[in-house]
Structure formats: structure tokens, C-alpha cells
Amino acid sequence: MAGGSKLAIYGAIAANTLIAISKFVASFFTGSSAMLAEGIHSLIDTGNGLLLLLGLKKSKKPADHEHPFGYGKEIYFWSFVVSILIFSLGGGFAIYEGIHALEDPSVIEDPTWNYWVLAAAIVFEGASLIIAVKTFKKSNPKGKLLQNIIKSKDPANFAVIIEDTAAVIGLFIALIGIFLSQQLNNPYLDGISSLLIGVLLLGVATFLAKETKGLLLGESARPEVIEGIESILSNNKNIKKWNFPKTMHLGADNILVVIEVDIKEDIDLLTAEKSIQTMRQQIKGKYPKINQVFIQTTNKLNLEQAIGRTAGEL
Numbered sequence: 001m002a003g004g005s006k007l008a009i010y011g012a013i014a015a016n017t018l019i020a021i022s023k024f025v026a027s028f029f030t031g032s033s034a035m036l037a038e039g040i041h042s043l044i045d046t047g048n049g050l051l052l053l054l055g056l057k058k059s060k061k062p063a064d065h066e067h068p069f070g071y072g073k074e075i076y077f078w079s080f081v082v083s084i085l086i087f088s089l090g091g092g093f094a095i096y097e098g099i100h101a102l103e104d105p106s107v108i109e110d111p112t113w114n115y116w117v118l119a120a121a122i123v124f125e126g127a128s129l130i131i132a133v134k135t136f137k138k139s140n141p142k143g144k145l146l147q148n149i150i151k152s153k154d155p156a157n158f159a160v161i162i163e164d165t166a167a168v169i170g171l172f173i174a175l176i177g178i179f180l181s182q183q184l185n186n187p188y189l190d191g192i193s194s195l196l197i198g199v200l201l202l203g204v205a206t207f208l209a210k211e212t213k214g215l216l217l218g219e220s221a222r223p224e225v226i227e228g229i230e231s232i233l234s235n236n237k238n239i240k241k242w243n244f245p246k247t248m249h250l251g252a253d254n255i256l257v258v259i260e261v262d263i264k265e266d267i268d269l270l271t272a273e274k275s276i277q278t279m280r281q282q283i284k285g286k287y288p289k290i291n292q293v294f295i296q297t298t299n300k301l302n303l304e305q306a307i308g309r310t311a312g313e314l
Contacts, residue, residue, distance in 0.1 A: 013046055045163050166200055240264055256294075
């Protein structure tokens with residue numbers, strides 16, 4: 001999964017770098033506020049891609065004494081940083097530039113540069129978006145895209161989709177704003193389009209922050225995973241009852257599971273231990289993303305029978 005995430009991120013970085021340069025050149029020659037806002041947007045997206053790669057690299061560090069459960073949540077932290085950058089730098093600058101353009105409007109004399117750059121940018125951003133969506137769908141083949149993004153625990157993948165979607169929408173807003181500004185000879189429309197791009201980025205950043213915040217705080221596994229764990233527990237003849245399984249994502253591919261079970265009183269300690277070990281293996285076998293399973297008994301086991309059986313075997 002990490003390899004697929006990296007492919008989508010590399011594609012986004014390459015596209016955004018080339019597009020950012022083109023937008024800044026077009027903005028310099030035409031003076032378009034919307035184009036300048038889009039250039040900043042692409043530049044920020046490039047930096048965001050680098051931060052996501054950094055998060056992926058750090059999340060692969062092995063566990064140590066300071067972080068006994070590993071560093072999987074690094075990718076959640078850096079994804080949250082990305083959302084802050086989109087909100088503050090992307091959305092904030094676009095709104096500032098739009099207000100500045102409304103206060104001091106200027107007519108775009110020749111929008112040819114803008115049209116060519118925007119057309120190329122739409123193609124490149126669209127290609128990057130297609131790569132990101134295909135990569136995401138490989139691990140989420142069923143259900144609707146938006147629902148799967150909300151349920152996803154891999155921000156390295158869905159952050160690219162969100163950013164690229166916002167980029168494509170922003171490009172069309174800039175294109176329409178520049179076109180109408182030129183056709184209607186109304187320079188205010190260019191500034192308005194910059195404001196709309198800013199509002200769009202604020203909305204995208206808020207959505208991304210909300211999704212990554214839940215993961216940072218310790219989001220549980222999907223309901224179907226919990227139901228599968230309970231199915232394994234219910235099929236074990238030595239378990240009377242159990243508390244609701246506690247689960248938490250420690251990373252995109254790392255789930256922690258803690259379960260309290262009530263063992264039948266008429267079995268000995270060794271049988272109970274074998275039963276618990278079997279359940280642990282079944283849970284890990286069914287869900288490879290579950291790396292750690294802690295099963296705790298809530299009742300006293302028949303220790304005397306276990307000691308007597310062990311003595312008899314000796």
C-alpha cells in the first residue's frame with residue numbers, strides 16, 4: 001500500500017512543480033490575481049507532497065523504548081500539517097490576493113498566456129488525479145469514492161485525491177474568471193475568482209484536518225473488522241462472553257486490538273491459554289493489518305487443575 005501511496009505522491013509532486021512554474025510565468029506577464037493565487041496553490045501542493053513522503057518515511061521506523069507501538073502515526077501528524085498549510089498559506093493568500101485585486105483592479109490585456117497554462121495545468125492535474133484515484137481504488141474496490149475516503153485510514157493516499165480535486169476545480173474557476181473578465185471587460189471578476197479559489201482551499205483544508213484529527217486521536221478499526229473479531233469470539237466454545245473489542249489505528253496498516261473475555265469456569269488454565277492463542281492467531285490471520293492483539297480474561301481460571309495436569313504429565 002505504501003508503494004501505491006508513494007506513486008500517487010510522486011505524480012502529484014511532478015505535476016505541481018511544473019504547473020507552479022508555468023502559472024507564475026503567466027501571472028508575471030498578464031498580472032492575473034487568479035493565476036498568481038493558483039501558482040501559490042500549486043507551490044504549496046508541491047511542498048505538501050514532500051511532507052507526505054517525509055511522513056511515510058518516518059512512519060516506517062521500528063518501535064523502540066520511547067515509542068513501543070511504533071511510529072505509524074507520523075503520517076497522520078504530517079497530513080495534519082499539510083491541512084494547516086493549505087488553510088493558512090493556500091486559502092489565506094488566495095483571499096488576500098483577491099481582496100487586493102478588488103481594491104486595485106487591472107484589466108488583463110492579453111490572456112493568451114493564462115489560457116495555455118491553465119489548459120496544460122488541467123491536463124497534468126487531471127492525470128495526477130486519475131493516478132491517485134486508481135491507486136486508492138486498488139485498496140478500496142467497493143463502495144463510493146467519497147465514502148471510502150471518509151472511512152480510509154491512509155491519509156497519504158486520500159490527501160492527494162483531495163488536493164488534486166481542489167486543484168482541478170480551482171483551475172476551472174481561474175479559467176472562467178479570466179475569460180469573463182476579458183469578455184465583459186470587468187477586472188473585478190478576476191479578483192472574485194481568486195476569492196472563490198481561497199474559499200475552496202479553506203473548505204478542502206478543513207475537511208482534511210477533520211479526517212486526520214480523528215486518526216491522530218486514535219480512530220478505531222472499521223465496523224466490519226470489529227464485527228469479524230466478534231464473530232471469531234462467538235465461535236470459540238470456551239468463551240462465555242466478552243466486552244466490546246477496543247481497536248485503534250496506530251498507522252494505515254497497523255491496528256491494535258484489546259479484548260476482555262470471560263472464560264468458562266470448567267476449563268483449566270492450559271486449555272484457556274491455548275484457546276486465547278488460537279483466537280489471537282485467527283484474528284491476525286483474517287485481518288493482516290492487525291499486528292497486536294491483547295486478550296485479557298475477566299474471571300479466575302482453574303489454576304489447580306492446570307498444576308495437577310502438568311504434574312501428571314511429568
